[in-house]
Amino acid sequence: MAISELNEDTQDQICDLLENLQQIEKLKNKDMRILLDKIVRHYGGKVVNK
DSSP states (O other), rough: OOOOGGHHHHHHHHHEEEEEEEEOOOOOOHHHHHHHHHHHHTTTTTOOOO
């Protein structure tokens, strides 16, 4: 499932959650990519580091 297939509300909720995790848990960008990669690999995708 591509990100474009998610509705706008879902995208906003994911962004809010990631921002909260970054602030509360003091996660670095690298840690966020690792977390997202783990999640999307479950669905057959991967996070690209650009």
